[in-house]
Amino acid sequence: xxxxxxxxxxxxxxxxxxxxxxxxxxxxxxxxxxxxxxxxxxxxxxxxxxxxxxxxxxxxxxxxxxxxxxxxxxxxxxxxxxxxxxxxxxxxxxxxxxxxxxxxxxxxxxxxxxxxxxxxxxxxxxxxxxxxxxxxxxxxxxxxxxxxxxxxxxxxxxxxxxxxxxxxxxxxxxxxxxxxxxxxxxxxxxxxxxxxxxxxxxxxxxxxxxxxxxxxxxxxxxxxxxxxxxxxxxxxxxxxxxxxxxxxxxxxxxxxxxxxxxxxxxxxxxxxxxxxxxxxxxxxxxxxxxxxxxxxxxxxxxxxxxxxxxxxxxxxxxxxxxxxxxxxxxxxxxxxxxxxxxxxxxxxxxxxxxxxxxxxxxxxxxxxxxxxxxxxxxxxxxxxxxxxxxxxxxxxxxxxxxxxxxxxxxxxxxxxxxxxxxxxxxxxxxxxxxxxxxxxxxxxxxxxxxxxxxxxxxxxxxxxxxx
Amino acid sequence: xxxxxxxxxxxxxxxxxxxxxxxxxxxxxxxxxxxxxxxxxxxxxxxxxxxxxxxxxxxxxxxxxxxxxxxxxxxxxxxxxxxxxxxxxxxxxxxxxxxxxxxxxxxxxxxxxxxxxxxxxxxxxxxxxxxxxxxxxxxxxxxxxxxxxxxxxxxxxxxxxxxxxxxxxxxxxxxxxxxxxxxxxxxxxxxxxxxxxxxxxxxxxxxxxxxxxxxx
Numbered sequence: 159x160x161x162x163x164x165x166x167x168x169x170x171x172x173x174x175x176x177x178x179x180x181x182x183x184x185x186x187x188x189x190x191x192x193x194x195x196x197x198x199x200x201x202x203x204x205x206x207x208x209x210x211x212x213x214x215x216x217x218x219x220x221x222x223x224x225x226x227x228x229x230x231x232x233x234x235x236x237x238x239x240x241x242x243x244x245x246x247x248x249x250x251x252x253x254x255x256x257x258x259x260x261x262x263x264x265x266x267x268x269x270x271x272x273x274x275x276x277x278x279x280x281x282x283x284x285x286x287x288x289x290x291x292x293x294x295x296x297x298x299x300x301x302x303x304x305x306x307x308x309x310x311x312x313x314x315x316x317x318x319x320x321x322x323x324x325x326x327x328x329x330x331x332x333x334x335x336x337x338x339x340x341x342x343x344x345x346x347x348x349x350x351x352x353x354x355x356x357x358x359x360x361x362x363x364x365x366x367x368x369x370x371x372x373x374x375x376x377x378x379x380x381x382x383x384x385x386x387x388x389x390x391x392x393x394x395x396x397x398x399x400x401x402x403x404x405x406x407x408x409x410x411x412x413x414x415x416x417x418x419x420x421x422x423x424x425x426x427x428x429x430x431x432x433x434x435x436x437x438x439x440x441x442x443x444x445x446x447x448x449x450x451x452x453x454x455x456x457x458x459x460x461x462x463x464x465x466x467x468x469x470x471x472x473x474x475x476x477x478x479x480x481x482x483x484x485x486x487x488x489x490x491x492x493x494x495x496x497x498x499x500x501x502x503x504x505x506x507x508x509x510x511x512x513x514x515x516x517x518x519x520x521x522x523x524x525x526x527x528x529x530x531x532x533x534x535x536x537x538x539x540x541x542x543x544x545x546x547x548x549x550x551x552x553x554x555x556x557x558x559x560x561x562x563x564x565x566x567x568x569x570x571x572x573x574x575x576x577x578x579x580x581x582x583x584x585x586x587x588x589x590x591x592x593x594x595x596x597x598x599x600x601x602x603x604x605x606x607x608x609x610x611x612x613x614x615x616x617x618x619x620x621x622x623x624x625x
Numbered sequence: 626x627x628x629x630x631x632x633x634x635x636x637x638x639x640x641x642x643x644x645x646x647x648x649x650x651x652x653x654x655x656x657x658x659x660x661x662x663x664x665x666x667x668x669x670x671x672x673x674x675x676x677x678x679x680x681x682x683x684x685x686x687x688x689x690x691x692x693x694x695x696x697x698x699x700x701x702x703x704x705x706x707x708x709x710x711x712x713x714x715x716x717x718x719x720x721x722x723x724x725x726x727x728x729x730x731x732x733x734x735x736x737x738x739x740x741x742x743x744x745x746x747x748x749x750x751x752x753x754x755x756x757x758x759x760x761x762x763x764x765x766x767x768x769x770x771x772x773x774x775x776x777x778x779x780x781x782x783x784x785x786x787x788x789x790x791x792x793x794x795x796x797x798x799x800x801x802x803x804x805x806x807x808x809x810x811x812x813x814x815x816x817x818x819x820x821x822x823x824x825x826x827x828x829x830x831x832x833x834x835x836x837x838x839x840x841x
Binding site: 198201202205206209216217218219220221222223224225226227229230231234238256257260263264267268271275287289290292293295298299300301302303354355356357359360361487614615617618619621 | 626627628629630631632634635638639641642643645646647649650651652653654655656657700701703704705707708709719720746748750752753754755757758759761762763766805806807
C-alpha cells in the first residue's frame with residue numbers, strides 16, 4: 159500500500175501545498191455563522207409569505223374556524239413541500255453553514271410534518287361539514303377534489319417508500335427516481351388543486367404567483383438533474399488508482415483533468431458519479447480521505463456495501479469521474495481545539511484519514527489520539543498510511559479489534575466505557591472529539607463521552623446513512 | 626450538536642406553524658381581517674333599503690350608489706364564489722351554473738331557495754361537490770352577490786326587474802332557520818333547474834316545468 163499524497167515534506171518543515179491551486183473554487187465565501195443565522199431568519203418569512211399573500215385583497219369572507227384551519231394547514235403543508243425542493247437542491251451557500259447531511263435529515267423530518275398538515279386538511283374540512291364526504295369519492299367529487307386526492311396519495315406513497323425502502327427491497331437508484339417523480343407529481347397535483355379550489359387564489363395575479371412558484375420549484379429538480387451535470391461535464395476527474403484497503407474498503411484516487419480541482423475542508427464528503435455520463439442516476443456520497451491541502455488529487459474511502467460500491471473496485475485507471483461537492487460539516491477546521499480525539503469504526507476511518515493527512519501537510523503540532531475499531535486486523539484500512547503519519551504528527555493510535563490475532567498486543571473487544579476511561583487523555587475537557595462509525599457504535603461512544611464529562615459541544619458525529 | 630440543533634428547529638417549526646395556522650384560522654373566522662368591501666356595506670344596506678322603500682327603480686337611472694352596489698356584489702362574487710362557479714357563471718360543467726337564476730325568482734318558493742342555498746348550503750347529488758353553507762357572509766353580502774349573479778349572468782333570459790332584487794332584510798329573515806344542505810335540497814318546492822327551465826322556454830308557466838328530481 160502506498161500513501162495517496164506526496165510525503166516529500168518532513169514534519170519540521172512547514173508543509174508547502176504542492177498541488178493546491180489558489181484558483182480552485184472556494185468552498186463558500188462569507189462568514190459561516192452569519193449566513194447560517196441569516197438563512198434561519200429568512201426561513202420563516204419564506205414559509206409564511208404565501209399565507210400573508212392570502213390576506214391581500216380581495217380576501218374571501220372568513221369562514222368557520224375549522225374550515226379556515228383546514229385551509230391554512232393545507233397551504234402551510236404545501237409550502238413546506240415546496241421548500242423540500244430547495245433543501246434537496248444541494249445549494250452549497252444554503253447548506254454550507256449546517257452541513258448537507260443535517261439539511262437532508264431536516265428534509266426527512268419536516269417533510270413528515272408537512273404530510274401531517276396536508277392530511278389534516280381534508281380531515282378537518284370533513285369534520286366541520288360531513289356532507290363533503292362525497293368529495294372523497296375518486297369517481298365523484300370535482301376536478302379539484304380528484305387532484306387533491308391524487309396529490310395526497312402521491313405523498314403517502316412517497317413517505318412509505320422512503321421510510322420502508324429497505325424493507326420493501328427497493329434499490330437505491332429506483333427509489334431515487336421514484337422519490338423525485340412522486341415529489342414532483344405531488345407538488346404539481348397540489349398546485350392544480352389549489353388553482354381550482356382555492357378561494358384564496360381568487361385573482362389572476364395570485365394564480366400567476368402560485369403557478370410561477372410551483373414551476374420554479376419543479377425547475378430546481380431540472381436544475382439539479384440536468385444543469386448541474388451539464389456543468390460537471392466541463393470538470394471531469396480521472397481515476398489514477400484503486401486499492402483494496404481490506405475489510406471491504408476500497409480507496410479510490412482521482413485527479414482533476416484540466417481544471418483546478420476541489421477546495422474542501424478535511425472530513426467533508428462529495429457525491430461521485432463514475433463513467434462517461436454526468437447524467438447518470440448512479441450517484442453516491444463518499445467521504446474524502448485525502449488531504450485538504452491538495453485540491454487536484456482526491457482520495458475516497460468506499461465501503462463495498464451496495465452494487466455500486468462493489469463495482470468501484472473494478473474501475474480501471476483513466477475512467478472518468480464526476481464530483482459534486484464538497485458537502486458536510488464534519489471537520490476539524492470547524493472545531494478549533496488544542497487537540498483532537500478521533501474515534502472511528504470500520505469505514506468511518508475515511509474522514510479521519512483526511513484529518514490526519516491535512517494536519518500532517520500543514521505541519522500541525524497539536525496532539526491527536528486515534529481510536530480505531532474493526533473486527534479483524536485485515537479490516538484495518540489505511541494501516542500503513544496511519545503508521546507513516548505517526549512520523550509526521552503528534553499522533554497516538556489505539557487499534558481495537560473484536561477478533562484479534564493470537565499475537566495481538568493492542569486493545570481487544572469493542573469501544574467500551576472502560577476502554578475510553580483508560581484511553582481518554584487527561585485534557586479531555588478541551589479537546590474536540592470526532593466520531594464516525596456504525597450507528598450503534600456512535601451512539602454508545604457518544605453516551606460514554608458525555609458520561610465522562612466531555613462537553614456535548616465538543617462531540618462531533620458523522621452519520622453516513624445519507625439517503 | 627448539529628443534529629440536535631436540527632431536531633430542535635424541526636420541533637420549533639412544526640409547533641410554530643401549527644400555532645400560526647390556529648391564529649390565522651381564528652383571525653379569519655372572527656372576521657378580523659377586514660376586506661375592503663366592508664367600507665361599502667353600510668352604504669348598500671342603507672341605500673337599497675331606502676330606495677326600495679321609496680319604490681325606486683333601482684338601476685333604471687344608474688347613479689353613483691348603483692355603480693358602487695354593483696361593484697360590491699361583484700367583489701363578493703370574486704372573493705367567495707368565482708373559484709367554483711367560474712368568472713362567466715358557467716361552472717364549466719363541474720359546478721352548478723349560476724346563469725339565468727332569474728328564472729328561479731318566478732317559481733314558487735324560489736326566492737327563499739336562492740337565499741337558503743347560499744346561507745345553509747345545498748346538496749342534491751347532481752354535482753360532485755355540495756355547496757357549502759356560507760353563514761359567514763353578512764346579509765348585505767348575500768343580497769349583493771345574489772343580485773350580482775341575477776344581473777351579470779342573465780344570458781338567455783332578461784335580468785329581473787330591479788324592484789325584484791334582494792334586500793338584506795330578506796336574508797335576515799332566512800338566517801335563523803336551522804336547515805342543512807340536504808334539507809334545502811329536499812324540502813324546497815319543486816323548482817326546476819335553470820337549465821330545465823331554459824329548455825322549455827322562459828315564456829311557459831314556470832311551476833309546470835320538469836322537476837329536477839324527476840329528471841335525475
